[in-house]
Amino acid sequence: MKKAMLSQPMAGKTDEEIVATREKAIKILEEKGYEVVNTLFTDEWYSNESMKERGVVQIPLCFLAKSLENIYCLVM
Numbered sequence: 627m628k629k630a631m632l633s634q635p636m637a638g639k640t641d642e643e644i645v646a647t648r649e650k651a652i653k654i655l656e657e658k659g660y661e662v663v664n665t666l667f668t669d670e671w672y673s674n675e676s677m678k679e680r681g682v683v684q685i686p687l688c689f690l691a692k693s694l695e696n697i698y699c700l701v702m
Contacts, residue, residue, distance in 0.1 A: 630660040631697055665693040 636644055652662045682688050
């Protein structure tokens with residue numbers, strides 16, 4: 627099966643806009659036979675508040691690192 631990862635601009639967008647854009651893209655990709663790997667991390671562990679409590683300073687970098695981890699899992 628073909629796999630895809632979505633990367634999208636989020637700055638200046640509401641959570642609703644981000645989710646709507648993702649859902650539209652996922653639908654199109656799945657119709658084309660792709661399995662979409664989740665890179666939208668919405669659980670409590672990745673909330674801004676939780677990351678700040680853990681001392682994460684570069685929050686965008688944390689999200690990038692997690693996305694790269696998921697990509698790595700795709701190819702292994």
